Amino acid sequence: MRLSNGFAKLLPSVSLFVCYAVSFIFATMATKYLKLAVMYAVWSGVGIIAITLVDLMLFHERINSIEALGLILILAGSIILRIA
CATH class of the missing domain: 1.20.5 (Single alpha-helices involved in coiled-coils or other helix-helix interfaces)
Structure with missing residues (x-):
């Protein structure tokens, strides 16, 4: 954007x-393979992580430790939902 x-x-x-x-x-x-709620949560989580990585690499943005922890928790939540 x-x-x-x-x-x-x-x-x-x-x-x-x-x-x-x-x-x-x-x-x-x-949605053929996952429940809608799980698919949307995983899709959102992966999207947030992907956009953050693009932002870090392309625009050289910086994140602090609290923001990094939040991203890790989002990723962990997406992985847990996918496994469940």
Whole structure:
């Protein structure tokens, strides 16, 4: 979203919508194998972790230890839900 500059730049804007579409396609496919609530929680958790990693690598953002702990807990919760 940041790269699209409020949808003013064409390529990042189109890429954003393509990524959203692919994400929803995979989420829909996952409902065949997981309960809807579990699928959504795992999808959200993995999305948060992925966006955080992109933010750290691409934009060189920093996170503090409390934020890192929160991310670890989100990831742990997603893994526990998937295993259950």
